[in-house]
Amino acid sequence: MHxxxxxxxxxxxxxxxxxxxxxxxxxxxxxxxxxxxxxIPSGSFIMGSPEGEPGHLGEESEHPxxxxxxxxxxxxxxxxxxxxxxxxWALENGNCIVNGSxxxxxxxxxxxxxxxxxxxxxxxxxxxxTSFVIDDGFENHPVKEVRWFGAAAYCDWLSLNEGLERAYNxxxxxxxxxxxxxxxSAEGYRLPTEAEWEYACRAGTTTAFSGGAITEIGxxxxxxxxxxxxxxxxxxxxxxxxxxxxxxxxxxxxxHGNIWEWCNDWYDNTYADEEINPIGPPPIRYxxxxxxxxxxxxxxxxxxxxxxxxxxLGVDGRHGFRYVITAx
Numbered sequence: 001m002h003x004x005x006x007x008x009x010x011x012x013x014x015x016x017x018x019x020x021x022x023x024x025x026x027x028x029x030x031x032x033x034x035x036x037x038x039x040i041p042s043g044s045f046i047m048g049s050p051e052g053e054p055g056h057l058g059e060e061s062e063h064p065x066x067x068x069x070x071x072x073x074x075x076x077x078x079x080x081x082x083x084x085x086x087x088x089w090a091l092e093n094g095n096c097i098v099n100g101s102x103x104x105x106x107x108x109x110x111x112x113x114x115x116x117x118x119x120x121x122x123x124x125x126x127x128x129x130t131s132f133v134i135d136d137g138f139e140n141h142p143v144k145e146v147r148w149f150g151a152a153a154y155c156d157w158l159s160l161n162e163g164l165e166r167a168y169n170x171x172x173x174x175x176x177x178x179x180x181x182x183x184x185s186a187e188g189y190r191l192p193t194e195a196e197w198e199y200a201c202r203a204g205t206t207t208a209f210s211g212g213a214i215t216e217i218g219x220x221x222x223x224x225x226x227x228x229x230x231x232x233x234x235x236x237x238x239x240x241x242x243x244x245x246x247x248x249x250x251x252x253x254x255x256h257g258n259i260w261e262w263c264n265d266w267y268d269n270t271y272a273d274e275e276i277n278p279i280g281p282p283p284i285r286y287x288x289x290x291x292x293x294x295x296x297x298x299x300x301x302x303x304x305x306x307x308x309x310x311x312x313l314g315v316d317g318r319h320g321f322r323y324v325i326t327a328x
Contacts, residue, residue: 017227018234018245035076035242038251039327040200042070047198048271048304053208054217055299059269059306065195066276069184070327073192073200076242076253077142077261077320080124083115083154084132084143087125090157098127105153108170113312114150115143122317140241142259142320148287148311151191151262151321152176158323159188175283183264184277184326191264192324194306195278197290201256201303203249208302209256210248217299229256231301235294256301259320260289267308287311293318 048062049055087103090096096114097106103115117123123145124138146154156166167183167190168176179186183193192200201210208214212224219232226233228248230240235257243253265280267288272281280288286308292301295318299305313319 018230018240035074035079035082037072037325038075040071040073040196040250040324042067043199045199045202045204046206047195049208049302053302053304054214055208055302055305057306060304061271063271064275065199065278067195067199068277071192071196071324072327073196073250073252073324074322075247075251077259077322078151078154079140079242080134080143081139082143083146084125084134086154086157086161087115088132089161090153093160095157095160096153101127103150105149105170107153107156107166110170110173112147112149112170112173114147114153116145116147118145140243141239142242142254144239144259144317144320146262146319146321147313148191148262149176151323152178152264154321155189155191155323164188178264181279183279186326189323189325191262191321193278194263194265194280194288194290196324197261197263198303200250200252201248201291203252205249205303208304210303211246211256214298214302218297220298222298225256225298225301229254229258229292229301230294231257231292231296231298232294233298237294239294255291256303257292257296258294259291260293260307260318261291262319262321263288263290267306269308285310289319 044066046062047065048060095107097104101117102113105112117125124135126133152168156168159166165187167178167186167188170176178190203210209224211228216222227246247253265288266284267286268281289307
């Protein structure tokens with residue numbers, strides 16, 4: 001065990017499908033902050049999707065992967081409240097700065113933009129000159145408009161806050177290496193590798209969704225997805241509060257839909273050759289996002305679906321994250 005307190009849970013209060021809280025910019029729900037670290041056991045799986053799976057793309061070629069380390073994954077996407085609280089701590093400790101409506105890095109001489117708190121409806125966090133403020137009722141919605149660097153910085157703030165060695169080196173403005181290129185042995189918090197993310201999403205399943213096979217590729221009713229995540233077939237035109245759907249077999253919420261989640265890896269349209277603890281390709285141009293979003297069709301929310309934006313991008317209001325830490 002790490003030296004801090006970790007709640008190891010397979011969540012007790014399971015919902016019967018996704019609870020429609022009418023989560024839209026005009027009808028927020030009361031605050032209800034969620035999330036715990038859950039243990040994901042090491043193991044092997046087939047990463048990618050079969051050619052016959054509806055929605056399959058060539059970049060999802062099936063290949064065997066083995067993860068040799070147990071790891072903890074946060075059970076929900078990081079929420080507005082969680083990001084704002086830690087950003088406040090980081091600001092007061094000199095780890096970031098705020099300039100206008102944007103948060104910038106302040107570690108290792110880096111000044112990269114981390115989060116865009118613009119005045120449109122996409123970001124639900126603002127800054128009043130001294131403190132971060134959450135739009136009423138959206139405390140438990142996933143943080144959005146966060147760059148890859150903003151997600152990695154959050155992991156480092158969390159490590160620093162808990163007295164752990166942080167995982168990322170912020171010196172290079174184009175590539176924050178995670179533990180010098182060896183993420184699985186990092187002491188602190190980090191973003192999941194793409195393999196860890198898909199392994200955790202599948203939670204022992206081999207179907208398109210952790211809830212079953214895919215029968216609907218668009219916005220129609222998809223029973224295998226509707227109980228486990230928010231997509232264009234059941235969302236209400238906006239993100240939903242986390243932990244309103246059923247968990248998968250590992251106790252993780254919202255691995256399908258709601259908001260795309262940043263992974264540690266750089267993106268390539270073919271998987272790297274590593275079959276044991278893969279770390280992805282060398283730095284190229286794009287980072288990996290996984291999981292799909294509330295506005296996406298069902299096929300974009302499959303366990304194997306991938307997205308490849310710039311790590312500096314976060315302005316479309318659909319990019320969030322959750323974090324992991326390798327178990328002792």
